[in-house]
Amino acid sequence: MTVPAEVLDQCLLNEPRGQEALYKAYSARMYGICLRYAGNRMEAEDILQEGFIKVFKNLSHLHSREALDAWIRRIMVNTAINYYTKQLKFQNEVSLKYDSSDATIQEDALSKLSYNELLRILQGLPTGYRTVFNLYVIDGYSHREIGEMLGIAENTSKSQLWRAKASMKKILRRIL
Amino acid sequence: MQEKDTIEDYYRKAFTGFEPPPPEQAWEKIRVGIHPLEAKKGRLSGLRKNFAGFSHSRNLYPLLAAAAMVLLFIMIWFSYSHKHNIRGHAYAGEVRICKGTAYLFKVYDKVKPYDTVLLLQSVPVDGNGYYQFNGIDHGNYFIRINPLPGTDVTRNFIPSFYDQDAASSEANVIKIESEDPTVDIHLLPK
Incomplete structure (x- = not known):
């Protein structure tokens, strides 16, 4: 997504008109990110507001205008992580023992679920599971990067992801 | 593992490009966050406009006239009802x-x-x-x-x-x- 250069110039001059244009260009996409990381819609709204305030206050630190998309996205993700910092609890042991009374979850079964249902399953996960799942699966960070972002070991990130998916499967088996 | 790939892939596909409409009042709150003084001025100006709109609205003239007549009638009635x-x-x-x-x-x-x-x-x-x-x-x-x-x-x-x-x-x-x-x-x- 690109926004006109004059919009960025106005934002750098702290002009509300430009700021509103930038918000309109990115708000839907960023709200989607916030909803994934948040436990509910109200918290997602809080994160969205806090994230955009950081964007406008720190826009002068943006080195390259081409990197605006990634920069805003990163700010939203970091804001979401910081929002839940106190709640983030990670269990370090990696248990690879599978709870395998499991039937496979087929893609066509998943496709029966609406966005809202998928989102509710994700939001229902413990904060640590949800954060790592989002970072790794959807936002494409590696376990090493996640470890650095959250201040945890790479293996802890892996175990959180595994636990997140195990929890999701349990929920999915119940509802499908 | 088939299961692992299914959930990851499905969520990745589903939420890539996920753009739900943002909350209606969100921009207003952000604006207040970055321009607290202007937001305050804006509220005052809004109040002034509302008042001006109210006082200049021609649609309200008949209503105001009727209310004044009713008030006058009540005052006259009250004043005479207490006379002897x-x-x-x-x-x-x-x-x-x-x-x-x-x-x-x-x-x-x-x-x-x-x-x-x-x-x-x-x-x-x-x-x-x-x-x-x-x-x-x-x-x-x-x-x-x-x-x-x-x-x-x-x-x-x-x-x-x-x-x-x-x-x-x-x-x-x-x-x-x-x-x-x-x-x-x-x-x-x-």
Whole structure:
């Protein structure tokens, strides 16, 4: 997504008109990110507001205008992580023992679920599971990067992801 | 692992490009966060505009006019509903006098001597000795009847207060509270 250069110039001059244009260009996409990381819609709204305030206050630190998309996205993700910092609890042991009374979850079964249902399953996960799942699966960070972002070991990130998916499967088996 | 890939892939596909409509008031809150002073000014300006819009709206003229009429009616009704009339006849002996003047005095003293009195109204007494005062507030009053000069009545009777007193200091006070009283007055003979 690109926004006109004059919009960025106005934002750098702290002009509300430009700021509103930038918000309109990115708000839907960023709200989607916030909803994934948040436990509910109200918290997602809080994160969205806090994230955009950081964007406008720190826009002068943006080195390259081409990197605006990634920069805003990163700010939203970091804001979401910081929002839940106190709640983030990670269990370090990696248990690879599978709870395998499991039937496979087929893609066509998943496709029966609406966005809202998928989102509710994700939001229902413990904060640590949800954060790592989002970072790794959807936002494409590696376990090493996640470890650095959250201040945890790479293996802890892996175990959180595994636990997140195990929890999701349990929920999915119940509802499908 | 088939399962692992299914959930990851499905969520990745589902939420890549996920762009739900943001909350309606979010921008306003962000604007307040980054421009707190302007937001405050904006609210004040909005209030001013609303007030100006209200006061200049022609659509409201009939409504305001109707409200003013209703208010005026209520005020008039309230004011008249708390007023009273005093009526009666003036007598010289057993006979009603023919013509004269009735005077109404407001009495401000609560007890005798009634020194603080004020003449409020005077009305003619008709040929049948009848008089009437209108629009009288609650309170204490004196009424005095003066017969028409040059008649037999003036020759035989003196101007008198209710009830058969020549001086206000001795007169009886008429109390006006909730009803319209009838006050017949008998003149004192000379």
